Amino acid sequence: MRHAIKRRFNPLAVVLFSLVVGGCSTPLDKSSPSFPSVVSNTQSLEHRVNIKDSTTKLVTIDLSITADYAHLSLLSGATLLIDNLDIPKSGQHKLTYLVDFPALGEQTLTFRSRGGKINLMSFDVKNIDNVNLPQFKDHSAAIGLKTDETFKYGGPSVGDVNNDGYLDFVTNNHNYVPTQLFTNHQGKSVSELRLFKHSLDFHGSALGDYDQDGDLDIMVAKGGANGTNPTSYQLLRNDNGKFKQVSNAAGINTPARGRSPRWVDFDLDGDLDLALFNAKTPMKKGAIQLFYRNQGDGTFEPVSVPGLETFNAERVLITDFNRDGKDDVVLYSPFSIWQGHGDFTFTNVTQQLVPKSVVNAKQVTAVTDVDVNNDGLIDLYLSRGLPHFQLSNKSIDFNPLTQQLDVRDQGKKGRTLITFDAGEQINLSHVDLVFRQYRGNYPIFLGKDKKRLVIKASGFQPNQIPEEMKTAPAQLTIQAEQAQGWADSQAENGFYLGYLGNGKWQMEWVRHKTIYWNVSFKLSGLTNVAYDWPANNRNVQDILLINQGDRFVNASQQWQIPKGGNHWGVTHGDFNNDGWTDLFVHRYGFLDDRVTDLMLLNMQGKRFAITTMHGAHDVNDPGHGDMGQAFDFDLDGQIDLLNGSEEEGHWYLYKNVSSNQGNNLLIHIGYSAKDGIDPLGAEVVVSLDDGTQLVRRVGSAGEVFSQGVINTLQFGIAKQSKVKKVSVVWRNGETKQLIKPKLNQRYSTDANNFNNG
Numbered sequence: 001m002r003h004a005i006k007r008r009f010n011p012l013a014v015v016l017f018s019l020v021v022g023g024c025s026t027p028l029d030k031s032s033p034s035f036p037s038v039v040s041n042t043q044s045l046e047h048r049v050n051i052k053d054s055t056t057k058l059v060t061i062d063l064s065i066t067a068d069y070a071h072l073s074l075l076s077g078a079t080l081l082i083d084n085l086d087i088p089k090s091g092q093h094k095l096t097y098l099v100d101f102p103a104l105g106e107q108t109l110t111f112r113s114r115g116g117k118i119n120l121m122s123f124d125v126k127n128i129d130n131v132n133l134p135q136f137k138d139h140s141a142a143i144g145l146k147t148d149e150t151f152k153y154g155g156p157s158v159g160d161v162n163n164d165g166y167l168d169f170v171t172n173n174h175n176y177v178p179t180q181l182f183t184n185h186q187g188k189s190v191s192e193l194r195l196f197k198h199s200l201d202f203h204g205s206a207l208g209d210y211d212q213d214g215d216l217d218i219m220v221a222k223g224g225a226n227g228t229n230p231t232s233y234q235l236l237r238n239d240n241g242k243f244k245q246v247s248n249a250a251g252i253n254t255p256a257r258g259r260s261p262r263w264v265d266f267d268l269d270g271d272l273d274l275a276l277f278n279a280k281t282p283m284k285k286g287a288i289q290l291f292y293r294n295q296g297d298g299t300f301e302p303v304s305v306p307g308l309e310t311f312n313a314e315r316v317l318i319t320d321f322n323r324d325g326k327d328d329v330v331l332y333s334p335f336s337i338w339q340g341h342g343d344f345t346f347t348n349v350t351q352q353l354v355p356k357s358v359v360n361a362k363q364v365t366a367v368t369d370v371d372v373n374n375d376g377l378i379d380l381y382l383s384r385g386l387p388h389f390q391l392s393n394k395s396i397d398f399n400p401l402t403q404q405l406d407v408r409d410q411g412k413k414g415r416t417l418i419t420f421d422a423g424e425q426i427n428l429s430h431v432d433l434v435f436r437q438y439r440g441n442y443p444i445f446l447g448k449d450k451k452r453l454v455i456k457a458s459g460f461q462p463n464q465i466p467e468e469m470k471t472a473p474a475q476l477t478i479q480a481e482q483a484q485g486w487a488d489s490q491a492e493n494g495f496y497l498g499y500l501g502n503g504k505w506q507m508e509w510v511r512h513k514t515i516y517w518n519v520s521f522k523l524s525g526l527t528n529v530a531y532d533w534p535a536n537n538r539n540v541q542d543i544l545l546i547n548q549g550d551r552f553v554n555a556s557q558q559w560q561i562p563k564g565g566n567h568w569g570v571t572h573g574d575f576n577n578d579g580w581t582d583l584f585v586h587r588y589g590f591l592d593d594r595v596t597d598l599m600l601l602n603m604q605g606k607r608f609a610i611t612t613m614h615g616a617h618d619v620n621d622p623g624h625g626d627m628g629q630a631f632d633f634d635l636d637g638q639i640d641l642l643n644g645s646e647e648e649g650h651w652y653l654y655k656n657v658s659s660n661q662g663n664n665l666l667i668h669i670g671y672s673a674k675d676g677i678d679p680l681g682a683e684v685v686v687s688l689d690d691g692t693q694l695v696r697r698v699g700s701a702g703e704v705f706s707q708g709v710i711n712t713l714q715f716g717i718a719k720q721s722k723v724k725k726v727s728v729v730w731r732n733g734e735t736k737q738l739i740k741p742k743l744n745q746r747y748s749t750d751a752n753n754f755n756n757g
Contacts, residue, residue, distance in 0.1 A: 009166055012084060012391075023632075027035045032593075034666060035077035035120055035121055035122050035123060036119055036120060036121050036122075037120045038118070038119055039072070039111045039112065039113040039117070039118050039120060039122070040113050040116075040117040040118070041055075041113060041114060041115070041117075041398075041399075041400045042400060043086075043113075044110055044111060044112050044113075044134070044473055045110070045111040045120065046108055046109065046110050046111075047108070047109045047111075047123070048107070048108055048109075049076075049108075049109055049125065050105065050106045050108070051103070051104050051105060051106075051107065051125075052104060052123050052571055053100045053127055054104075054127060054128075054733070055100050055101040055102070055103065055104060055197070056098070056099070056100050056101075056128060056131055056133055057098075057099055057100075057101065057125050057126060058096055058098055058099075058125070058128045058129060059074065059081070059082070059097050059098075059099050059123070059124070059125055059128070059129075060094065060095070060096045060123070060124040060125075060234055060611065061074075061085075061094070061095050061096075061097075061120065061122075061123055061124075062085070062092070062093075062094050062120075062121040062122040062123075063092070063093055063095070063118050063119060063120050064091060064092040064093065064118075064119045064121060064122055064574070065087055065090055065091070065093075065115020065116045065117065065118055065119065066073075066088060066090055066116065066117070067115060067117065068089065068091060068534070068535070068537045069087060069088055069115060069116065069537050069538075069539050069564070070113060070114070070115040070116035070117070070403075070444070071084040071085065071086060071087065071113065071114040071115050071116050072084070072085045072087060072089045072111065072112070072113055072114075072118055073085065073111070073112045073113075073114070073481070074097075074099070074110070074111055074112075075109065075110045075112070075307060076101055076102055076107050076108070076109055076110075076272050077102065077107060077108060079101075079102040080596075080612070080613075081097075081099040081100075081101070081109075081613065082097050082099065082612055083592075083595050083596040083612040083617075084114065084331075084589070084595045084596075085097065086539055086562065086563070086564045086565040086566075087116075087118065087563075087564070088255060088537075088539030088541070088563055088564020089537070089539065089564070092121075092474065094426075095366075095563065095565065096560065096609075096610070097609075097610050097612070097613040098128070098133065098601060098609040098610060099609060099611065100133050100611075100613050110383045110682050114399065114742075123692065124281075126560065128609070129197055130578075130604070131576075131601065131603075131609065132576040132578065132584075132660060132661050132662075133576070133601070133611065133613065133614070133658075134575040134601075134614055134656060134658045134661070135577045135613055135614065135615045135656075135657050135658050135659075136597070136615040136616040136640075136654040136655060136656055136657065137615055137654065137655050137657045138616075138618055138652055138653075138654055138655075139268065139633075139640075139654060139655035140651070140652050140653050140655045141652075142655075143188065143189045143190050143653060144189045144190055144191070144599075144723045145182065145190050145651060145652075145653050146192075147171070147177075147650045147651040147744070148173070148176070148177050148650075149622060149623070149648040149650060150173040150174065150176045150177045150603065150647060150648065150649075150650075151164070151172060151173065151174040151175065151176060151646065151647055151648065152171075152172060152174065152261075152476055152623075152626045152627070152644040152645070152646045152647075152649075153172040153173070153174045153203050153630060153705055153706075154172065154203075154204055154315070154366075154569075154626070154627050154628030154704030154705030154706055155172070155173065155203045155297065155366075155569060155626065155629060155644060155702075155703075155704050155705070155706050156169045156170055156171050156628070156629055156642055156644065156651075156706060156710075157169065157170040157172075157206060157207050157218075157628075157700075157706045157707060157708040158170075158207075158629045158631050158642065158700070158701075158707070158708035158710050159207040159216050159387050159708045159709035159710065159711070160709070161181060161207065161215065161216045161218075161238065162182065162183060162215065163214060163215050163216075163240060164186075165635075165668065165712070165748075166184040166185070166186055166187060166633075166634075166635065167184055167628070167631055167632075167710060167711075167712060168181065168182060168183050168184045168190075168203045169181075169184075169385070169634065169708075170182075170184050170195075170207065170218060170706070171201075171644065171651050172202060172203065172204060172205055172220075172644075172705070172706055173199070173202065174202060174203070175199055175200065175201050175202065175223075175461070176199050177194075177199055178194045178195060178196040178197070178198065178199050178202065179194070179195045179196060179202050179205060179218075179220050179694070180194055180199070181193045181194075181243075182197055184633065186634075187392070187634025187635055187636070187700040188634070190653075191253060194728035195218065195220070195236060195252075196234075198218075200222060200233075200735065201222055201223035201224075201262075202220055202221070202222060202223075202257075202286035203220075203222065203223055203258055203259050203533055203705055204220075204221045204259055204260045204261060204704070204705025204706040204707075205218060205219065205220045205221070205261065205705075205706050205707075206218070206219045206261040206262055206263050206706065206707040206708075207263070207707065207708055207709045208272045208678070208707075208709065209272065209301055209678045209680075210263065210271065210272045210274075210294060211298055212676065212678065213238075213239065214270060214671070215238045215240070215241075216238060216709060217235065217236060217237050217238045217509075218235075218236040218238065218243065219233055219234070219235050219236070219261040220233065220234040220236065220261070220272070220279075221233055221234075221259055221260065221261050221276070221705070222234060222258050223257060223258060224255070224256065224257035224258070224279075224281065230255035230256050230257055230281055231238075231255055231256075231258070231636075232247055232248075232252060232253050232254065232255055232258075232526055233247060233256070233258050233261060233276055234247055234255070235247040235250055235252050235254055240508045246298075247611055248715075249299070250298060250299050250300055250748045251299045251300045251302075252274065252292060252300060253303065254290055254302070256276060256278040256281070256290060257277055257278050257279040257280070257281055257314075257605040258276065258277075259277055259278050259279055259314040259315070259620075259705055260276075260277040260314060260315060260316045260703075260704075260705045260706070260707075261274070261275075261276050261277075261707070262275040262276075262277065262316060262318050262678060262707050263276070263457075263707065264318055264327050265325060265327060265680075265681060265731050266291070266293075266303075266340065266342070266343075266344045267293060267342065267343055267344055268326065268342045268343075268731065268732070269294075270675055270677050270731065271294040271296055272294055272678070272734050273291070273292060273293050273294045273300070273301060273303075273344075274290075274291065274292040274294070274480070274679065275289065275290075275291050275313055275316075275318075275329075276289065276290040276291070276292075276293075277289050277313070277315070277316045277331070278290065278314060279314045280312050286310070287304070287309040287310060287513045288309065288310060288311070288312055289305070289308060289309045289310075289311065290309070291303045291304070291305045291308075291309065291344065293344070294462070295543065295584055303344050305344055305346065306345075306451070307338075307346060307347075307348060307604060308329065308338055308346045308348075309493060309671060311336065311338075311348075312330055313331040313332055313333060313334060313336065314333050314705075315331070315332050315333065315364070315365075315366070315703075316329060316330065316332075316366075316703065317329075317330040317332075317367040317368070317369060317380075317702075317703045318330075318699065318703070318707065319369040319378060319380075319697070319699075320378070320549065320681070320683070320697060321337065321339075321369065321378045321380070321581060323376075323377075323683070323695075324341070325342075325488060325683075325729070325731065325733070326339075326341060326342040326440040327340045327681065328340045328346075329346060330367050330369075330380065330448045331380070332361070332364035332367060333356060333361065333362045333363060334361060334362055334366050335350070335354075335359070335360060335361040335362075335382065335464055336348055336350045336359075336360065337350050337353055337354065339609070341476070352551070353551050353552050354545060354551070354554075355552070355553065355554045357554065358382075358543055358545065361382070361384075361543065363384045363385060363386060363387075363390070363540045364382045364383070364384050364477045364543075365383050365384060365385045365387065365568045365569065365704065366382075366383045366567075366568065366569040366570045366627055366702055366704045367380055367381065367382050367383075367570070367573060367699060367702065367703065368380070368381050368570050368572050368587075368702030368703070368705070369697070369702075370572040370579075370581050370583070371581065371694075371695050371710060372546070372559070372581060372602060372605065373505070373546065374579070374580065374605050374692050374694065375547075375604075375605075376685075376693050377546075377547035377548070377549060378547055378697055379544070379545060379546050379547050379552075379694070380544075380545040380547075380552065380568075381542070381543075381544050381545075381561075381570050381572070381583055382542060382544075382545070383542050383567040383568065383569055383570040383585055383586070384540040384541060384542050384543065384567060385540050385549045385565070385566040385567045385588055386538050386540065386566055386567050386588075387453070388517070388518070389410075389517070389518075389564075390536075391408060391424060391518075391520075391536070391538065391588070391723075392411070392434075392449050392517065392518030393409065393410050393536050394409055394410075394416065394535055395407070395408040395409070395533070395536040395538060395591055396408075396529075396531070396534060396535045396536070396537045396591075397591045397592070397593070398526070398529045399593070400523075400527070403523060403524060403525055403526050403527060404524050404526070404592075405418075405420070405521070405522065405523040405524075405526050405529055406430075406517075406520075406521075406522050406590070406591040406592040407520065407521055407523075407591070408518055408519075408520040408591050409509065409518065409519045409520075409670075410518060410519070411433070411434065411436060411513045411514065411515050411516025411518050412511065413510070413512065413513050413514055414511055415490065415508055415511070415738075416508065416509055417506070417507070417508040417531070417532075418506070418507050418508075418529060418530070418531045418535070419504065419506050419507075419529075419530050419531070420504075420505050420506075420507070420523070420526045420528060420529045420530065421503050421504060421505070421526065421527045421528035422503060422505055422525050422526045422527060423480075423503065423525060423527075424476060424479060424481075424548070425477055425479050425480065425506065425525060426477075426478055426523055426524065426526065427475060427476070427477050427478070427523070427524040427525055428444070428455065428475065428476045428478060428495075428497075428521060428522070429474065429476075429521070429522050429524070430475075430520070430521060430592065431455050431456070431457040431458070431474075431517075431518035431519075431520070432457060432459045432518070432519075432521070433457040433458075433459045433460070433516045434459040434517035434518050435459055435460050435461065435464045435516065435517070436514065436515065436516050436517045437531075438513075438515035438516060439464070439466065440515070441454070441466050441467070441468060441469070441493070441494070442457070442493055442494050442515075442516075442519075443455075443492075443494045443495070444476065444495040444496075444497060445487060445490075445493060445494055445495065445496045445497070446478065446482050446483040446493070446497055446498070447482065447483040447484045447485045447486070447487070447498050447499065448484065448485025448486060448487055448488070448498065448499075449485070449487075450487050450496075451482065451483075453476060454468050454469060454472040454573075455469075455470050455473060455474070455475070455476050456470075456472040456473060456474045456636060457469060459516070459517075462503050474603075477681035477716055480499040480505075481499075482529070483497050483498050483499040483505075483576035484498070484499055485498055485499075485500075486498035486500065486506060486575060489523065490508060490510045492510070492512075493511055493600060494509070494510060495507065495508075495509050495510075495516060495521075496508045496509070496510065504664070507523075509640075509736040514651055520591070523590060538588070539564030539565060539566065540564065540565070540566065540567075541563065541564060542556065542561050542562060542565070542567060542570075542585070544559050544561050546559075556618065558607065559606075559607045559608050560608055560609075560610070561600065561605045561610075562585065562598060562600075562606055562610055565585075565587055565598075566587065566588040566589070566624055566625060567585050567586060567587055567588070567598075568586050568587070568588050568624070568626050568646065569585070569586035569625065569626055569627030569628060569702065569704060570583055570584065570585050570586065570627050570702050571583070571584050571629050571641070571701045571702040572584070572630060572701050572702060573625070573630030573631070573639035573714065573715050574602075574616075574632075574639060574714070574715070574716030575599065575601070575630070575635070575638075575639050575656065575658070575714070576601070576658060576661050576662065577602075577638065577662035577663060577664050577717065577718075578602075578661070578716055578718050579662065579664045579688075579692070579694070579717055579718040579721060580602035580603075580604055580605055580716070581602055581716075582597070582599065582600060582601050582602045582608075583599070583600040583602075583608070584597060584599055584600070584616070584628065584630060584641060585597060585599075585600060586600040586623045586625035586626055586627055586628060586643065587624075587625040588625055588626075588646070589624050589625060591684030593616075594618075594619070594621050594623060594624060594645070594649070594733025596612040596614075596617045596624075597612075597616065597617065597625045597626070597643070598610055598611070598612060599611050599612075599614045599616075605731055613749040615651075615654070615657075616641050616643065616654040618645075618650075618652060619709060621645050621649050621650060621652075622645075622648055622649055623645030623646050623647050623648055623649015623650065624645060624646045624647050624649065625643075625645065625646065626643075626644045626645060626646035626649075627643075627644055627702075627704050628641055628642050628643035628644060629642050629700065629701050629702070629708060629710070630701045630702075631643075631701065631710050631714075632666065632712060632714045633653060633655070634655070635666060635712065635746060636656075637664035637665075637666060637714065637744055637746075638656035638661065638664065638714075639653060639656055639714055640653065640655050640656050640657060641652075641653075641654040641656075659727040661716075661717075662716055662717055662718045662719050662725065663717040663718070663719060663721075663742045663743040663744055664714055664715065664716055664717060664743070664744055665686060665714075665715045665723060665726070665741060665743060665744075665747075666712055666713070666714055666715075666745070666746035666747070667686075667713050667715065667726055667728070667738075667746075667747055667748075667749075668711065668712045668746065668747065668748035668749065668750070668751050669682050669684065669698055669711045669712075669713070669714070669728055669749050670711070670746075670750040671750075672730040672732065672734040672750060673734065673736070673756065674734055675730075675732055675734065677730040677731055677732050677734065678709075679698045679711040679730075680698055680699060680707060680709050680711075680731075681699065681731045682697070682698045682699060682711075682728055682729065682730045682731065683695065683696075683697050683698075683699065683728070683729045684696045684697070684698070684713050684726065684727070684728050685726070685727045685729075686715045686719070686723055686726050687723070687724045687725050687726070687727070688721045688722065688723060688724060689721065689722045689723070689724050690721065692721075694715050695714070696713045698710065698711050698713070707748065712746075717743055720743060722740075722743075723741055723743065724739075724740065725737055725738060725739050725740065726738040726741060726747070727757060728754070728757075729757075735756065735757030736749050736754045736755065736756055736757055737754065737755055737756075737757045738753060738754050738755070739755070741753075
């Protein structure tokens with residue numbers, strides 16, 4: 001079956017239809033056609049609506065598609081209400097989003113499609129009560145957060161590295177910029193320190209005070225050249241703000257394909273041990289994951305952890321899902337849960353605790369532990385999507401409005417063919433050939449005579465670039481007369497491009513062996529694209545697991561989480577201070593078009609309302625949604641967002657600028673009074689006067705490859721609620737309590753108003 005998208009673009013197909021919103025919908029002009037209607041790449045749909053009572057509404061759209069997937073956007077005038085809603089598969093769908101119209105009164109809505117044709121069956125707008133939509137503003141420039149366009153590696157590590165009460169952060173940039181430490185200067189500015197002199201194959205990072213000297217040390221993972229050259233982790237000891245590499249001296253020297261370092265207290269002796277989670281090294285048998293016991297003198301000894309050490313998964317969340325004070329481990333992918341016993345032993349309880357459909361679930365990209373219904377039990381949200389390697393398998397995006405085609409294919413042995421319509425010239429650019437030990441050339445061969453051209457490609461380190469590519473142009477404009485006919489053979493690696501006449505072109509990219517991690521490019525000037533292979537459907541369903549005490553249940557449908565999408569990260573926080581924890585889900589988007597990430601607002605512990613209207617988005621960012629952390633950067637009582645934008649995007653600090661939100665309480669957890677136990681893993685419970693308990697744990701607000709120590713915890717307190725007490729429990733069981741604190745204040749366990757429990 002051939003997949004074709006034609007661009008015979010007309011002006012917007014206008015259908016006038018007005019709604020009176022506020023309970024029922026009534027057409028103002030009975031002669032106007034109503035639903036069902038069709039939108040496609042070449043045809044938009046307009047509707048007139050009259051918005052009353054409040055600008056914040058729930059929009060419900062019933063639709064169907066016959067294509068494998070599609071995307072739908074909704075605008076009111078120039079205001080984007082919904083940014084590329086993901087329609088994950090063929091069939092009928094009912095999708096609901098939270099929007100904020102630009103004004104009350106009559107206005108024009110525009111429906112726009114990208115991808116498959118969409119049949120709009122019905123459209124409904126309803127009032128929604130007791131919702132404050134949070135708003136964020138890009139604060140990066142204001143605080144001096146200037147970052148390069150880099151690949152990311154699974155989010156930042158957030159913690160108070162210099163112990164001044166404000167949370168700093170470590171950013172992980174893979175292999176172009178060394179790992180960076182940004183110091184937070186009282187929420188007003190940041191300063192940068194590059195922790196290594198040169199860029200290497202850096203992966204995740206973790207913060208923790210392993211030597212118990214009162215400041216946070218940093219562990220950084222390094223890759224292993226696809227398993228061909230495993231290396232050791234880098235332990236940076238913090239000596240009063242000076243960082244010294246002490247891995248060998250500390251006994252951390254076992255080579256690995258490092259991914260996810262974690263500070264843990266697996267033996268509950270008070271000091272921090274190490275768990276290093278890695279990718280499997282080909283042809284190597286035995287342990288994949290490495291574990292080290294802290295000997296209390298600055299050194300570590302290896303520990304064997306049967307079962308866990310041979311489980312093949314490289315992403316991890318350290319949590320305490322049963323609140324027994326012992327670290328548990330969530331590994332993915334495949335997804336599994338390991339209950340800790342406090343003595344470096346673990347039991348795989350996945351089969352007993354999670355639904356069969358979730359056991360060993362694949363394509364899990366990030367996990368956050370969060371109590372979404374305020375019942376005191378730790379729930380799990382699993383974001384899911386296609387990682388780089390799976391994404392680089394016949395992914396294709398064609399935008400007929402811009403006449404641009406983006407392709408990302410595997411660099412493995414094979415050949416891929418497309419045909420397309422275009423005028424007398426096209427443009428080839430944004431070629432990306434991600435290095436995989438192949439040092440040959442990858443030219444362009446034009447027409448029957450195979451005229452040879454060379455284009456400069458990204459994906460190489462300076463010492464890897466083929467010689468003839470160094471002076472080649474980064475884009476080529478190709479005339480039809482240059483590319484007449486089609487080559488009889490394709491004996492060399494490269495792009496083959498031919499003009500067949502009558503506006504018909506053909507292109508094939510050939511790999512005679514595995515040569516790259518992926519082959520990507522952009523073609524401009526096209527009006528139609530066709531191919532006879534199934535395009536990569538990048539939609540994967542996220543999962544929400546609700547903790548029932550003795551098991552988890554899959555409540556994804558009940559809680560109305562997103563249907564499909566390609567999500568790479570998830571973090572949590574009470575973004576509007578209403579007493580219910582919300583989620584922020586990072587979307588990868590199109591191959592070359594950033595889309596707005598999703599905010600899932602918690603509707604009083606019953607379901608989520610999804611919105612793209614939060615402001616934590618840069619329309620000019622060249623990257624993709626990756627992972628971030630939610631925390632209060634400036635200690636103003638509102639949760640901010642530190643987001644990384646993957647694949648040559650930037651890092652962003654989005655300040656929460658919401659108004660008319662609920663109350664808050666900030667609790668700073670220091671070291672325990674008796675034994676000096678550091679804050680990592682400490683549990684904080686805020687008890688409200690109505691009996692509700694808000695539970696948080698010092699650590700990260702979601703994890704992929706990195707781990708933080710967010711030890712100033714923000715609690716949203718609804719306007720009608722009061723706090724009865726705050727209880728803090730450290731890893732060794734030491735406790736402190738704060739009785740009837742005032743709201744909108746910051747308290748520290750180091751202060752006298754916290755009493756021993």
